[in-house]
Amino acid sequence: MDSSSSASPAAAAAPAAAATDRYTFSPRLRWQPEVEEYFVSAYGRDHFARISQALAHPSCYSCIRVNTLKSSTDAVMQKLLNLVNQNELCGEMNGLEIDEQNGGEQAHEGSYLVHKCPYSGLENVLFVRGSGPHVLHCAGQPGQPIKEIIVSRKCAESVLRGAQVYVPGVLACSSHVEKGDTVAVSVAIEQPVKDNGWAVGITRGIVLQGLQSDAQYEERKGLYIGQGIAAMSRTGIFRVLHGVAVEMTERAYKLPSFNDVLEGEIFLQNLPSIVAARVLDPQPGERILDMCAAPGGKTTAIAILMRDEGEIVALDRSHNKVMGILKLADEMGLSCIKAYKLDALKSVRTTNEARNLGVADNCSEASVTTEENSVSCHTATGAKVTNAGEDSSTTTVMQTDDPKPDAGRYVSKADLRKNLRRMRNGTGRSNCSGGRVEDSKGFFPSSFDRVLLDAPCSALGLRPRLFVGEETLESLRKNATYQRRMFDQAVKLVRPGGVIVYSTCTINPGENEGLVRYALDTYKFLSLGSQCRKLLKWSLYHMDLLLYLSATMTHAASTAWCHHITQIETLPQPCGTLDPPQCRTALPTIMHLRLITGVLPHQAAAPL
Ligand SMILES: C[S@@+](CC[C@H](N)C(=O)[O-])C[C@H]1O[C@@H](n2cnc3c(N)ncnc32)[C@H](O)[C@@H]1O
Numbered sequence: 323m324d325s326s327s328s329a330s331p332a333a334a335a336a337p338a339a340a341a342t343d344r345y346t347f348s349p350r351l352r353w354q355p356e357v358e359e360y361f362v363s364a365y366g367r368d369h370f371a372r373i374s375q376a377l378a379h380p381s382c383y384s385c386i387r388v389n390t391l392k393s394s395t396d397a398v399m400q401k402l403l404n405l406v407n408q409n410e411l412c413g414e415m416n417g418l419e420i421d422e423q424n425g426g427e428q429a430h431e432g433s434y435l436v437h438k439c440p441y442s443g444l445e446n447v448l449f450v451r452g453s454g455p456h457v458l459h460c461a462g463q464p465g466q467p468i469k470e471i472i473v474s475r476k477c478a479e480s481v482l483r484g485a486q487v488y489v490p491g492v493l494a495c496s497s498h499v500e501k502g503d504t505v506a507v508s509v510a511i512e513q514p515v516k517d518n519g520w521a522v523g524i525t526r527g528i529v530l531q532g533l534q535s536d537a538q539y540e541e542r543k544g545l546y547i548g549q550g551i552a553a554m555s556r557t558g559i560f561r562v563l564h565g566v567a568v569e570m571t572e573r574a575y576k577l578p579s580f581n582d583v584l585e586g587e588i589f590l591q592n593l594p595s596i597v598a599a600r601v602l603d604p605q606p607g608e609r610i611l612d613m614c615a616a617p618g619g620k621t622t623a624i625a626i627l628m629r630d631e632g633e634i635v636a637l638d639r640s641h642n643k644v645m646g647i648l649k650l651a652d653e654m655g656l657s658c659i660k661a662y663k664l665d666a667l668k669s670v671r672t673t674n675e676a677r678n679l680g681v682a683d684n685c686s687e688a689s690v691t692t693e694e695n696s697v698s699c700h701t702a703t704g705a706k707v708t709n710a711g712e713d714s715s716t717t718t719v720m721q722t723d724d725p726k727p728d729a730g731r732y733v734s735k736a737d738l739r740k741n742l743r744r745m746r747n748g749t750g751r752s753n754c755s756g757g758r759v760e761d762s763k764g765f766f767p768s769s770f771d772r773v774l775l776d777a778p779c780s781a782l783g784l785r786p787r788l789f790v791g792e793e794t795l796e797s798l799r800k801n802a803t804y805q806r807r808m809f810d811q812a813v814k815l816v817r818p819g820g821v822i823v824y825s826t827c828t829i830n831p832g833e834n835e836g837l838v839r840y841a842l843d844t845y846k847f848l849s850l851g852s853q854c855r856k857l858l859k860w861s862l863y864h865m866d867l868l869l870y871l872s873a874t875m876t877h878a879a880s881t882a883w884c885h886h887i888t889q890i891e892t893l894p895q896p897c898g899t900l901d902p903p904q905c906r907t908a909l910p911t912i913m914h915l916r917l918i919t920g921v922l923p924h925q926a927a928a929p930l
Pocket residue numbers: 595613614615616617618619620621637638639640643664665666667776777778779
């Protein structure tokens with residue numbers, strides 16, 4: 323495979339001659355026809371075609387947020403440059419193609435690869451440049467078919483972002499693959515099946531012959547993500563539960579891997595997410611609610627903006643994800659974050675009990691302590707989770723003060739299956755299994771100065787995404803309904819004069835502008851607030867292709883009506899329908915709705 327030729331991201335859209343080759347990466351997203359029509363009517367056919375094309379490719383930049391409480395942007399930049407120069411960041415950055423404008427020689431010094439975000443307000447952001455798509459030329463031994471590995475879609479999406487191929491992601495492999503063999507790596511994408519559904523149609527472990535009779539042979543054309551060296555034999559790959567199966571040597575996209583790099587000092591985060599925290603504009607000493615917080619990217623960004631002074635209540639409904647937030651906060655040395663397990667739909671407390679500080683009666687504060695290379699999560703019940711050493715995710719040990727904690731405990735088949743899955747896949751960074759986190763009973767109205775609602779959504783703005791067929795108009799509608807119910811809670815929890823920021827990572831107008839419409843129609847005391855125009859431009863620029871729309875609300879009585887109002891007012895009526903807006907100028911991949919409240923009705927005062 324020759325990686326010496328590369329194309330610019332823009333070139334990815336062009337039907338290059340190489341796209342006719344089998345070993346290329348030229349994916350096309352397949353939408354449900356009704357969903358495609360809906361987006362086409364929202365964005366226009368050409369624009370949506372470009373969006374769809376871009377979604378299937380990774381961004382050519384990695385964006386890094388520096389933990390300025392632990393280090394400085396300059397110091398981190400220097401460390402990254404050193405790592406680049408020593409090839410520690412990512413061996414595959416070697417031979418990176420640099421466009422002529424910028425001069426290839428700079429790449430070797432790393433100065434072109436790592437650069438500072440040039441905009442005020444985002445001084446703690448660094449960009450690390452990748453490259454692609456690269457043309458792949460795979461060749462086997464003369465007279466022999468190329469040895470191949472097929473990976474799952476999720477695995478491929480990670481590989482496109484710089485990861486290696488791990489055992490659980492491998493679906494199929496050629497016969498006689500031995501450790502050290504060169505293998506071409508392709509991805510199996512769900513295909514339409516008879517009953518209107520989608521299926522991968524590959525049984526894990528099947529043998530590939532390199533023939534047209536192989537599983538998805540035709541469909542995998544144009545879905546080759548690179549080539550690598552098998553780190554174990556075919557037998558090993560399908561016998562063990564975890565570990566690296568293929569070390570990628572050549573990739574369709576070359577992006578640096580930040581695995582275990584400068585832990586606690588940096589956080590890999592998409593620019594719009596960093597902007598979301600900035601738009602919230604948290605101040606030291608304030609009380610902030612992050613309603614859907616895991617894995618904690620925005621929570622930690624907010625904490626750093628507050629210089630770790632004040633309180634951030636971080637909620638998530640998943641126990642393990644809450645453990646992950648605590649672990650991340652500990653890693654970053656942040657103590658103002660209190661994380662609780664709570665369904666955000668029940669976050670408003672309605673009883674007349676003494677004012678709640680967010681801690682359930684039966685639990686005291688959870689603490690996370692780091693001892694050298696180990697992280698321990700303690701809870702009031704005496705449960706302790708210890709993750710020791712590098713392989714912590716698979717060697718989690720749970721201890722408890724109860725001498726016979728599990729005596730007579732029924733373990734369901736579902737639990738057994740879950741544990742097996744965990745053993746196979748590892749727990750992942752945000753998954754700290756075992757231990758207990760605190761539940762919360764919710765919070766009284768007007769408890770927070772600012773609320774971030776980074777809502778669960780259809781995530782149709784996240785890249786790369788190789789399959790979207792599961793989304794239907796019905797599922798998109800359900801998301802919008804769910805988000806509105808959450809928003810209703812957010813409105814009650816923010817204090818008068820406070821701020822709500824709403825964000826998603828989807829291109830679905832029903833979940834973005836539709837929510838804005840709903841907010842303005844339902845809560846007359848809310849209004850769009852001003853927001854730094856520059857922030858929008860920066861995000862637009864760095865999303866590579868996807869445009870970024872941010873709506874900010876301010877108090878109706880304020881003079882600071884912003885330019886977005888007109889745009890918002892062009893939304894269709896009534897709100898809550900999936901009808902696309904007639905007048906659209908931008909594609910939101912993340913939408914921030916910053917609302918500043920007036921006097922809330924539940925405070926029995928007349929709305930302004
Ligand atoms: C978009 S992610 C949040 C990302 C996070 N804000 C960050 O920047 O790292 C949405 C999160 O909402 C959580 N979630 C979904 N439904 C929820 C609910 N009803 N209550 C609380 N959390 C919920 C999911 O577990 C998921 O972690």
